[in-house]
Amino acid sequence: MTLYWRIFLLNAAVFAVAVLLLLGPVTVSTPVLLGEAIVLGLGLAAMLVANAVLLRVALAPLARLARAMASVDLLRPGSRAPVEGPGEMAELTTSFNAMLARLEAERATSSARALSAQEAERRRIAQELHDEVGQTLTAVLLQLKHTADRAPGPLREELHQVQETTRASLDEIRRIARRLRPGVLEELGLHSALRALAAEFSTPSLIVRHRIAPGLPTLDEARELVVYRVAQEALTNAARHARASEVEVRLSHRPAGAVRLLVRDNGAGLGPAAEGAGIQGMRERALLIGAGLALDPAPHGGTDVRLDVPADGGTRRREAHR
Known part of the structure; x- marks a missing residue:
């Protein structure tokens, strides 16, 4: 039975009971007497409560499915909504679980490609840092040493400081390259x-x-x-x-x-x-x-x-x- 017919029949049952009561022990005068108004008010309240309870029971699987949807995290795979409820409710939950499995598989595949490309890019950058920037700074260090050896005293001290700064930069580049490509x-x-x-x-x-x-x-x-x-x-x-x-x-x-x-x-x-x-x-x-x-x-x-x-x-x- 579909959800539509379940809700329709629940409401029809409540209304049928109300009609039977009106045809039976409950009567209404014109004008309405106080006692009849009280009975009708209580009957209406009972109808609303019964309808609310029956609808809550009927729609409970849908509410549980909604909570399961809200708690889904593709970075924490494996969680599935319990398949429960009659007819189309069970079909809806099964379809959601199948969709979730496809999304997890597609995310795993796309993440694998992205991380593989990231590692390849890291290796390329590390290689360029080592081969290009590292060799250039090494050449600069040698040239600074050659210049410092021939420079006068005050200038030689400044060139030594520049050497230390360049050497520290070279060490930092090598450290970055090691982190990029272990x-x-x-x-x-x-x-x-x-x-x-x-x-x-x-x-x-x-x-x-x-x-x-x-x-x-x-x-x-x-x-x-x-x-x-x-x-x-x-x-x-x-x-x-x-x-x-x-x-x-x-x-x-x-x-x-x-x-x-x-x-x-x-x-x-x-x-x-x-x-x-x-x-x-x-x-x-x-x-x-x-x-x-x-x-x-x-x-x-x-x-x-x-x-x-x-x-x-x-x-x-x-x-x-x-």
Whole structure:
């Protein structure tokens, strides 16, 4: 039975009962007596209450479906509306679930293309920074040294300061290039890359510790890159936004051969603000490999970023310096 006929028959039943009562024990005089008016008023109230209750029961599956639609988040896939209700209500819920599955698949595909293009662009920019800008600054440093060696005393000191500034700029460009294209990840593997990442973010005001369990399951290149990028983004958030003084990067075993990355800081915590582009980027990367990403308050303040990566059963090169 369609929703239209269900509502129509419910209202028809209420009106039929009212007519039967008027034909039976309830009568109306002209003019209407006080007692008859009270009975009619009570009957009208009873009709409205009965109609409201019956309609609420009939439309309850539609209200639950609307709440499920409002809570959908494509960055947290897997949630589906329960299929309930008769006829077209069940069909509507089934169609919504099918549409949601298609949207999740299309978003995963488009995100994979976008992130692949982003990684390719990062590699290109890193290569240009290293080959073009880096070599140019190296040549400038050599020329400054040559000029400083021949310059008089006061000018030589100024040229030395320019040399130090240029050398600092060259170091910063190399650091940016390493972040854009993690060469240590490609050459030495995930474990060494995480250690290098922890060392890179360590400063006098930020202590970054790393703890990597021995004998972890092997991950393919795509999973390794996602783990590295999530750790990099979590460390960036802890250093720039959370005002943390200590961060721990932990890579450990999980059941069924899975691997967990945990980045725990003692900073300001998540707060009420909406998730930014960095956290959404982490969620999209996690979706690409079927990993679970969770951001929760840390036990003693701060934030826990957890990435649970399923095992792929693949093989790859041995980790260096395990």
